[in-house]
Amino acid sequence: MKPSPWFTALIAGALAAALTFLTLPIVAIFVDTGPGRLLSSLSDPVAVDALRLSLETTLLATTIIVVVGTPAAYLLATRSFPGQSVVVTLVELPLVLPPAVAGIGLLAALGPHGIVGGVVADAGVRLVLQTAGVVVALTFVAAPFYLRQAQAAFAAVDRSSLEASRTLGAGEARTVWRVAIPAARGGLAAGLALAWGRALGEFGATLMFAGSLRGVTQTVPLAIYDRFATDFPAALALSAVLVALSAALLLSVKFVGGMPRASR
Amino acid sequence: MLRAELSLSRNGFDLDLEVAVEPGACLALAGPSGCGKTTTLRAVAGLVAPQRGRVACGDRLWLDTARGINVSPERRGCGYVFQDYALFGHQRAWQNVAYGLRHLPRRERRHRALELLERFGLADRAEARPSALSGGERQRVALARALAPRPAALLLDEPLSALDARSCAEATRVLAEILADARVPTIFVTHDFQEAALFGDKVAVLAAGRMVQRGPAEELAASPASAFVADFSGAVVLIGTARPDPGAGAVVQLEGGGRVVSTARATGRVAASVFPWEISLEPPDAPPLGSIRNHIPGTVRSITRFGGRVRVGLDACQPLTAEITEGALRELGLRRGTRVIASWKAAATRLSAL
Numbered sequence: 001m002k003p004s005p006w007f008t009a010l011i012a013g014a015l016a017a018a019l020t021f022l023t024l025p026i027v028a029i030f031v032d033t034g035p036g037r038l039l040s041s042l043s044d045p046v047a048v049d050a051l052r053l054s055l056e057t058t059l060l061a062t063t064i065i066v067v068v069g070t071p072a073a074y075l076l077a078t079r080s081f082p083g084q085s086v087v088v089t090l091v092e093l094p095l096v097l098p099p100a101v102a103g104i105g106l107l108a109a110l111g112p113h114g115i116v117g118g119v120v121a122d123a124g125v126r127l128v129l130q131t132a133g134v135v136v137a138l139t140f141v142a143a144p145f146y147l148r149q150a151q152a153a154f155a156a157v158d159r160s161s162l163e164a165s166r167t168l169g170a171g172e173a174r175t176v177w178r179v180a181i182p183a184a185r186g187g188l189a190a191g192l193a194l195a196w197g198r199a200l201g202e203f204g205a206t207l208m209f210a211g212s213l214r215g216v217t218q219t220v221p222l223a224i225y226d227r228f229a230t231d232f233p234a235a236l237a238l239s240a241v242l243v244a245l246s247a248a249l250l251l252s253v254k255f256v257g258g259m260p261r262a263s264r
Numbered sequence: 265m266l267r268a269e270l271s272l273s274r275n276g277f278d279l280d281l282e283v284a285v286e287p288g289a290c291l292a293l294a295g296p297s298g299c300g301k302t303t304t305l306r307a308v309a310g311l312v313a314p315q316r317g318r319v320a321c322g323d324r325l326w327l328d329t330a331r332g333i334n335v336s337p338e339r340r341g342c343g344y345v346f347q348d349y350a351l352f353g354h355q356r357a358w359q360n361v362a363y364g365l366r367h368l369p370r371r372e373r374r375h376r377a378l379e380l381l382e383r384f385g386l387a388d389r390a391e392a393r394p395s396a397l398s399g400g401e402r403q404r405v406a407l408a409r410a411l412a413p414r415p416a417a418l419l420l421d422e423p424l425s426a427l428d429a430r431s432c433a434e435a436t437r438v439l440a441e442i443l444a445d446a447r448v449p450t451i452f453v454t455h456d457f458q459e460a461a462l463f464g465d466k467v468a469v470l471a472a473g474r475m476v477q478r479g480p481a482e483e484l485a486a487s488p489a490s491a492f493v494a495d496f497s498g499a500v501v502l503i504g505t506a507r508p509d510p511g512a513g514a515v516v517q518l519e520g521g522g523r524v525v526s527t528a529r530a531t532g533r534v535a536a537s538v539f540p541w542e543i544s545l546e547p548p549d550a551p552p553l554g555s556i557r558n559h560i561p562g563t564v565r566s567i568t569r570f571g572g573r574v575r576v577g578l579d580a581c582q583p584l585t586a587e588i589t590e591g592a593l594r595e596l597g598l599r600r601g602t603r604v605i606a607s608w609k610a611a612a613t614r615l616s617a618l
Contacts, residue, residue: 158348158350160348161350161352161353163309163337163344163346163350164346164351164352164409165352166310166311166337166338167311167338167340167410168338168364169338169341169366169367169413170366179352182355183352183353183354
């Protein structure tokens, strides 16, 4: 069948419009910044603090998400239990929560006057206006991205290969580690990349729950906002750094996930 | 000796049967899709838990619901070959085979895996990933993987069904050799009677979760316990009412007209079965041959060639299929609509009560 030239022109036009609109701001950031400004912004101590803090907190948050989220997603994907769809919906709820609402919610739950705030304080943990609070906010906002992807990835793993592993003498935990995770690694990596990207860009919940204290809770997005009113070029340069950093992290995670597992 | 008594019901399906296999023997579990063959295999391996049952292999008890014993699959040591082979896609062929060898030191695992692959003619494919293997090669890797840990029993779920016709012939030969060597009780699940006859020392035919008949394939083919078994073994089945024949045996008045003589004895409603290759076709005006007592007139409905033989479907009092040679087909000048007489001996007609 010959494709209609009119229809081809229509869909090609739509793609061109979408591509231009979506890449223009990113292109603009780099065009406006220039390599000189980008490097000089990296020597600014405020920017360096923000970058270091962003890397530390996102790394910690994604680690927590992967360690807890992987077994949880495996359970959701491979067992059925009453109320399963309710649980899945609850776990995905933060996806549609506005960041400001997430921040308020975290304060209401874990803040000094929150419903479990007393327990948290009694345990000697301080979250509000602390780096730990940033990690909590990032984990809350980013976890559903990983859970969703990981659940889909585990659900797509061939059941009989899990059963084959069992008949070959591997228990359940070993089967997950040696068969399910390697088979699902592409989807897990994609989920990790999404969650990490979301955590790197997190703004609203962090600001409301942890505040914007330089070196303590001021991550890169908060630092960008802080400068935006007073020093637009500096905000732009820091934005360029964040874009480059996110792109590099996402690409490397996807690359590692797409690679065949090294033999051992 | 592998012995299993299983009783299980799930989603309106009931399975209730008992199987026993000697070490070195192969029981073919045959039956149509959904008859419970695979469920039986899964219950023996511990992948599904029956409501009631007992499974023992040698002196080890794997399941006894009465005593609350249910050994997990990883502790049973059943070699299981899945229908789609279920190879680990992220591992190389030899790593798949070595997966179950955790009790060996790491260096020996690779050595033993390569040894097995070599025995199965796959020495040069050891480093390949499953996606790069042909269907026949995948099947052999799956077999090698199941046999590597020296299982207490071997369970095969339609191991030939995922193969195309060409690789199937070769795989059948290889599999027959491997099974002849295996010193453990083996259960082979298939929906194909010919396969069951080829691999099974005994064939158990299942229908709707029950065993309908069990015995050597020749015995099932020669005296099917039911019309179902006769049909399943590839025979033509004709339904009618039998009465004793003074000349020994029985005469069956067929539904739809016509009669069939058998040397077997029976009375009442029966299924008369005959293998297609026992039936010869004659032109309508041919003089009847003395020793052949069954003659049913019919019209050619279909002609199907396969492997040098021809299957001719006939519209008669009840549908009939004859299997003849290419030569006979040409000689008779058969085409759709040709009128013929299907003839076979009374001794080739088996009767089973309905």
